Amino acid sequence: MRSIRTFLVRLAASFFRKAGWERDLAAEIEGNLELQIEDNRRRGMTPAEARRAALLKFGGIESIKENYRDQKGLPFLESLVQDLRHSLRTLRKSPVFALVAVVSLGLGIGANTAIFSLIDALLLRELPVREPHRLFALTQTGRKFLKPSSNIRYGFFRQLEKEHQILSGIFAFSGSPRSNVMVGSQGEVTDALMVSHDYFRVLGVEPQIGRTFESGEENVVVISYRYWKRRFAGDLSVPGRSIAINGAPYTVIGVTPPEFFGPIVGTWIDVTIPAFGGGTKPMPMADDDDLTWVMGRIANGVTEQQASASLTASAQRWMESRGSRQRPAILLEPAGRGLSFLREQFSKPLYILMAMVALVLLIACANVAGLLLARASAREQEFAIRLGIGASRGRLVRQLLTESILLSLLGGVTGLLFARWSAEAVAAFVSTLKDPVWLDTSVNMHVFGFALLAAAVTGILFGVAPALQGTRLDLTAALKQGGRSARGAIGVRFRQVLVAGQVALTVLLVAGATLFARSLNNLRNLDTGFQRDSVLMMSLDPAQIGYKDQRIARLYEQILDRVERVPGVRSATFLRNNLLANASTLTSIVVPGRLPQPEDEMELTPGIKIGNATRSFTVGPRFVETMGMTLLEGRDLRRTDRFGTPLVAVVNESFARYFYPGESAVGKRFGYGPDKPNAVEIIGVVKDVKHKQLREPATRTMYGAALQDPGSWRDTTLNVRTALDPARVAPSLRQAIADVVPGLPVFNVAPSQRMFEDSVVTERTLALLSGFFGILALLLASIGLYGLLAYSVEKRQNEIGVRLALGARPGDVLAMVVRETAVLIVAGLMLGLPATVVAGRWIATFLYGLTPADPTALALTVAALGTVGVLSVWMPARKAARTDPMIALRHE
């Protein structure tokens, strides 16, 4: 405590320096000196002797003052402030240098901060809830699932809800398909979350206004702050208001705090509904049903292992009481950072981008280091004088480092501003129609700290070398040279290494960007087997408003009837799993006369294999025609293939070739089990289509007639082929559907081109951002190269003058400068190209149709670097060639 007090006293002395202390000290010394003199005289010295002895004893008054001054204030801080003032003055004197340095660093640090803020939001940050480290996701071992599931039984969950020793609280939740929320007469589709009633209490989220759920409550809803602001204009009297969700009435009871977005990182939950309460709404649950997601908060003093062991024992007892012979275990996974579906998809691309921006920053650092070196050599005389009159080299180095850290901090501030908007833009890049991504990329302490750290590290990185180089001086030589560098060559050599390094890094970045861009292009030009232009798609879910089974089939027939009469519509169909939606199902089939073979197995998800399998989709009439697929044989599905008529299916080429090699598949039959071996007749064969995703091999596939099998449809996509621009037909299509079923939620309306774009979102994000970083790198490298060349031509004006005077032609001088540049670029390429091929392995999973050693990409990179070289060398070389020997020599 005392040291803090002392520090503050000294700090105050540093800043509120009163001139008084020096006079005070002088008076004190003077007084004490007199006392000494008197004592001396009393001991019998003569006045002169007494005075002399006293002065001797006191020593140098100035050195006392010096020591006193150091103790009075904080010398380190004072010299720092002095250095800062000096740095600001020198920077203000060379604004162009300051601007180039700050902007380069700003772009570098900004790009790093932007990518980091995404990594932070997606991968690092904890949920804004109470003690997030105590939250765990619970899963039960046992069955394997196709859909996300905790495999925890509802009955067991209800039991855990009542116990509090191990888990102080537990809740379940599940996303509902995007829901139609009506406020007044305004409908809107949004993300809703169904939760058990303890959800908010266990998370420790206090409502901003109103309250959260009570046990057993139904038909109430808690809305997000953002939703409240947007749809209720922040009305404080919102608790008690009625809204309709998918047609059912709900009462708003509370609003969550502004920072709370729900348990799923990347998704902002606007509407939270209580469910799993034992009631029937909105989703009845039986004891043996499993819950989608379960999270619990571990009680104080309980370890993860203890909790897991104890919960496993309870789960086994519960399963036993249900007559099950399973002995499952309960697994706990830390859930403080929330759930995320984006993590898996985007963590590697984000790390790739982070590596790229780090390289960009290095290039920027090299630039600034080069600039600082040039400045240091221009200031050689200043340094020589300062060293000459007694400044220590350490003091000079410290001052130069202060200058570079000041630059980097200015760059850091610029970078934060830049990151502020760019992170949002990047988050928007990765959004898809089906999964709009929302990430909190606002600047928080993590991000701020990162930017600060990046700035400080870069400041030291580019500052140390020039500071050490610049102050290693031969004083006499430096002073004699009268301001012109005594040994510019060393500085130039160092800068040459820097620039070659920059070129190498730029090669890496440009090659990476080219590889990504070419991959994206390959994917875009891929023959998907269907035509994605002029198709409009929209999602419908009649089950949301209570339609079931046969009524759904009837409804679809009516919708198709009505939609096909809309002007501009050519044909319409619907699919359960839309094209490129990354979803598919597998079906076991029986082909009469063919024995099942091991290779008939197909893998559904890792670890789950299905025998005698084919991929299968359920589709509506005129499917082949509407999707623009190629019918090779037979016919398309028709409206007459409806409930009650003999089952028919269209299959793809791979299917036909696999099961009926060498013969026509049309007219052949297959079935779904031994009891119905001939149930389905193949009526048509289509060319293979990339149905699930672009990067898939040809897979045998059957397309069953949806109208014949109304089963439990949910969430279908209506696809409409139009004669006009699909976007223009959209409003009349919405109207047509509303005519048939008023109140049926229609969402995700978009041209199917959008579906395609969404399916390449990772590749597109990588291509766009790496392209941007590549261009940035080129720009920075050309600044570096130009700076070095201009500087070295300037330095060698003399030498060039002599050469010209001795008979060299301007062409020779030009060639000399060009050669010098070429050497640098070639050196950079020789480092960069092999590095690209090696680093390319790391990004290979994101490439398509090419390898990291793709000749076209590498050639393009070389061309880009060559162009930069030519552009940067042009002005300095011309200047060198036009040197007038007379002027150059007199310049000496």
Added chain:
Amino acid sequence: MNAKVDVWQGTLGLMVLKTLETMGPQHGYGVARRIEQISGDRLLVNYGTLYPALLKLEQDGYISAEWGVSDNNRRAKYYTLTAAGRKRLRTEAQQWVETTGIMARFLSAEGQNL
């Protein structure tokens, strides 16, 4: 040999505190004289160290300073021990006694326990 020694690093503060305790308020010169006298003139107080040391004690709050007039009518800055200084003196003196005790025992132990 009677060579004079500069006050050891770190001990001056303690000596100043002790001096002020025994002598009451005192000016810089008086403190220096007293330390030299007590040491039998074997210690030499360097004023270049004394004034910063006094300043440091003042900044730490162990002593306070005030302008006054000396016996022979000279203006001088008088230093007084504060309560915190008294406490500090006690703990630091205690530590020194212990340290020197240990050192003394250690140095006289030769031959007995080796």
